[in-house]
Amino acid sequence: xxxxxxxNILSFLAVLIIYAIAGFFINTGFIDSYIFLNIVLxxxxxxxxxxxxxxxxxxxxxxxxxxxxxxxxxxxxxxxTAKLDQPFWIGIAGAALFASFAGIIIGIPxxxxxxxxxxxxxxxxxxxxxIIGLNTEYIGGATGLNDIPRYTTWTWLYFCVVATxxxxxxxxxxxxxxxCIAIGEDEIxxxxxxVNTTYYKVLAFTLGAFFAGIAGALYANYFYFLKPDSFxxxxxxxxxxxxxxxxMGSIKxxxxxxxxxxxxxLFLQGIPELRxxxxxxxxxxxxxxxxxxxxxxxxFKFFKKRGVVNVYHQSK
Amino acid sequence: MSIIKVNNLSKSFGGVKAVSHINMAIDGGEIIGIIxxxxxxxxTFFNLLTGIYSPTSGEVIYNLDKxxxxxxxxxxKMTGYGVARTFxxxxxxxxxxxxxxxxxxxxxxxxxxxxxxxxxxxxFYKNETKAYDEALKLLEIFNLxxxxxxxxxxLPYGEQRKVEIARALAAKPKxxxxxxxxxxxxxxxxxxxxxxxxxxxxxxxxxxILIEHDMSLVMxxxxxxxxxxxxxxxxxxxxxxxxxNEQVIKAYLGGE
Numbered sequence: 001x002x003x004x005x006x007x008n009i010l011s012f013l014a015v016l017i018i019y020a021i022a023g024f025f026i027n028t029g030f031i032d033s034y035i036f037l038n039i040v041l042x043x044x045x046x047x048x049x050x051x052x053x054x055x056x057x058x059x060x061x062x063x064x065x066x067x068x069x070x071x072x073x074x075x076x077x078x079x080x081t082a083k084l085d086q087p088f089w090i091g092i093a094g095a096a097l098f099a100s101f102a103g104i105i106i107g108i109p110x111x112x113x114x115x116x117x118x119x120x121x122x123x124x125x126x127x128x129x130x131i132i133g134l135n136t137e138y139i140g141g142a143t144g145l146n147d148i149p150r151y152t153t154w155t156w157l158y159f160c161v162v163a164t165x166x167x168x169x170x171x172x173x174x175x176x177x178x179x180c181i182a183i184g185e186d187e188i189x190x191x192x193x194x195v196n197t198t199y200y201k202v203l204a205f206t207l208g209a210f211f212a213g214i215a216g217a218l219y220a221n222y223f224y225f226l227k228p229d230s231f232x233x234x235x236x237x238x239x240x241x242x243x244x245x246x247x248m249g250s251i252k253x254x255x256x257x258x259x260x261x262x263x264x265x266l267f268l269q270g271i272p273e274l275r276x277x278x279x280x281x282x283x284x285x286x287x288x289x290x291x292x293x294x295x296x297x298x299x300f301k302f303f304k305k306r307g308v309v310n311v312y313h314q315s316k
Numbered sequence: 317m318s319i320i321k322v323n324n325l326s327k328s329f330g331g332v333k334a335v336s337h338i339n340m341a342i343d344g345g346e347i348i349g350i351i352x353x354x355x356x357x358x359x360t361f362f363n364l365l366t367g368i369y370s371p372t373s374g375e376v377i378y379n380l381d382k383x384x385x386x387x388x389x390x391x392x393k394m395t396g397y398g399v400a401r402t403f404x405x406x407x408x409x410x411x412x413x414x415x416x417x418x419x420x421x422x423x424x425x426x427x428x429x430x431x432x433x434x435x436x437x438x439x440f441y442k443n444e445t446k447a448y449d450e451a452l453k454l455l456e457i458f459n460l461x462x463x464x465x466x467x468x469x470x471l472p473y474g475e476q477r478k479v480e481i482a483r484a485l486a487a488k489p490k491x492x493x494x495x496x497x498x499x500x501x502x503x504x505x506x507x508x509x510x511x512x513x514x515x516x517x518x519x520x521x522x523x524x525i526l527i528e529h530d531m532s533l534v535m536x537x538x539x540x541x542x543x544x545x546x547x548x549x550x551x552x553x554x555x556x557x558x559x560x561n562e563q564v565i566k567a568y569l570g571g572e
Contacts, residue, residue: 167434174433174440175419175426175447182409182420189407192366194395194424194487203430249411 019158026154036154040222042262043157044215047164049242049254051211054168056240057248058177059204060184062115065106065122066239068129069209071231073099073216075139078148078226088151092160092217099213100206102129107205111198126236133228144227145220152222160218164211169251171207180204181249245286247293256295318379319344319523320365320491325374327357327364334360336547337374342540344490347517348525349534349555352544353567358527359404361544362495365525366401367391380490395424400489402480404496404527410469414460414479415451417468421486422447447486454482457516474505478512485520492516494526498533510536535559543567 022039025031031039052066073095081091110121139145171177179200182190191197220226246257264282268275286294318341325338335357342348350358363369365376367389376386380398394400400421409417426447428439455461458478463471468479477497484492497513498506510533517524528534534541535555543551543558545567551558558564 170434170436174428175423175443176430176433178412178416178420179423181412181416185409185411186407188368188391189403189409190420191391192368192394192401192403192407193420193483194392195420196392 015162019155022158023154038262038266040152040157040218042259043161044219045239045242045258045262046161046255047211047215047218048239049246049258050164050168050251051208051215052239053243053246053249053251053254054172054180055204055208057243057250057254058172058184059180059201061111061201061205062119063122063205063208064119064233064236064240065126066208066212067231067233067235068126069099069102069212070216070219070235071129071133071228072102073213074220074226074231075133075145075216076213077217078145078220079139081151081221082145082148088156088221091151091221092156092214095217096210096213099216100210103206103209104202107202111201111205123233123236126231126233130228130232140227142227144225146225148220148224148226150221150224152218157218160214164214165251165255168207168211172251176200176203184249241283245283245293247295250293250295253293253295257293260294318342320379321377323374323377325364325376326372327360327369328372333547335364338549340542340549340552342523342525344523345517345521346523346539347513347537348523349538349541350525350527350544351529351531351534351541356544357547358544359495360547362401362493362527365493366394366399378491395487395489398490399493400484400487400491401493402477402484402495402497404499406473406476406480408468408476408479408483411467413465414455414468414471415448415464417479418451418454418482418486419447421483422450424487451486454485458482458512473500474502477501477509481516485516490522492522492524494524496527496529498528498530506530506533509533513537
């Protein structure tokens with residue numbers, strides 16, 4: 001028995017049960033449209049944070065351009081569904097493919113840079129994407145792209161989030177993911193052990209962009225309306241904050257971070273004047289008292305003690 | 317037939333000739349020692365052998381699986397050519413477990429694609445299980461089996477060295493380059509390491525080149541020793557010959 005060990009079956013059931021219960025509450029109106037809006041935002045943020053974590057947390061490549069991949073995905077899905085009347089799944093697939101293609105194009109030249117140089121280069125890329133968006137008439141320019149059909153439902157959202165988390169955690173637990181983690185740890189040693197560092201950096205970047213594109217598609221088909229400004233520098237920083245807050249290199253941390261930060265800012269809406277002050281204060285305190293993020297590197301420990309291969313070995 | 321040929325190899329950094337006009341030929345199945353005072357160019361020579369630097373002039377030719385010249389060396393291709401190495405200042409993946417460190421050594425021997433890793437297709441389990449079993453065996457050889465889940469940074473220095481050697485062996489090399497394997501070890505550990513290196517040479521049918529300052533280790537196991545000084549090769553021969561070579565004594569102790 002390989003795939004069907006106890007842990008996998010239990011998680012599979014848990015995933016279905018959460019889906020059914022939440023779906024029931026949404027359909028019966030117990031979760032109103034305002035709360036659902038926030039659930040959509042949390043879901044999108046989880047996808048963005050987990051995919052950025054692959055690039056920044058695991059592979060150690062400091063990227064400040066993640067929102068650009070999201071915007072490429074969002075506009076692709078917007079054009080496909082609003083202008084070309086395609087179904088949603090084509091919108092999502094197109095968004096993911098286009099964003100990952102952009103990831104390859106940007107990754108190959110910039111990933112030769114390291115640390116802060118890479119951060120500045122990706123920041124520049126994000127600005128270029130934004131300015132192209134502002135100046136292209138076909139997608140509405142600065143006024144934005146309107147009348148995108150609302151296809152994002154609970155089912156689409158939930159299974160896109162599950163797929164992202166599943167694929168990225170499978171990836172980091174494979175030898176390819178191990179190579180990426182090794183690059184983040186020590187590039188020279190990774191190279192000496194036979195890891196083609198450029199290839200794996202571009203691979204991580206492309207995969208991250210792929211899922212950011214999906215997040216963009218979900219966003220576009222929920223909010224009817226897109227404008228280039230929503231995917232600026234601040235959006236990239238927001239995603240990075242979730243990743244650092246949750247813990248670099250921890251997928252569970254990114255999920256927890258996305259949920260917690262959204263809930264915190266939701267509660268703070270009662271005090272609009274002090275909202276950003278308190279929010280920043282919370283971030284500040286977390287970073288002072290828990291610099292490794294709320295979950296630290298707990299995924300790694302989990303992987304070591306009860307990871308796929310180990311589980312498989314014990315259950316043999 | 318010699319498996320490594322070094323032809324007139326030079327490397328300069330600006331005006332500094334770190335390595336100049338080295339010629340050597342090394343036969344398979346031996347343990348070769350490279351010694352010399354600090355700054356003699358030993359590590360630069362290693363970096364030339366592993367593609368981290370490309371030579372200013374001259375070339376290195378390996379004849380392990382097939383003939384490869386230093387013109388096509390790239391650091392990440394070396395394990396594919398059958399060459400693995402360790403580093404002078406241990407370069408383990410500190411936040412990864414010992415077993416993961418060793419598993420990384422199998423990188424080039426893994427053969428499943430991106431889809432298999434995303435979807436966990438059967439080839440994922442087949443490859444990972446095989447590598448995992450082999451990694452356990454390697455750790456057993458190095459007496460590290462009970463520490464396999466420990467983070468690399470939590471191990472004492474001597475054991476980190478061993479993990480690094482285990483990781484290099486995981487790449488299934490024909491030629492193993494050890495950069496100061498006994499640095500930071502106490503005399504007992506060095507003794508143990510000496511036996512171990514000898515044993516892995518026979519067990520894995522390796523050629524080993526090592527840089528070392530610990531003469532007891534070098535004189536104990538090397539069948540041939542090369543002595544570097546100021547980037548040039550000043551002597552070579554059996555440990556005994558080298559020990560009595562006047563130029564070597566001068567390089568180490570100074571002279572008129």
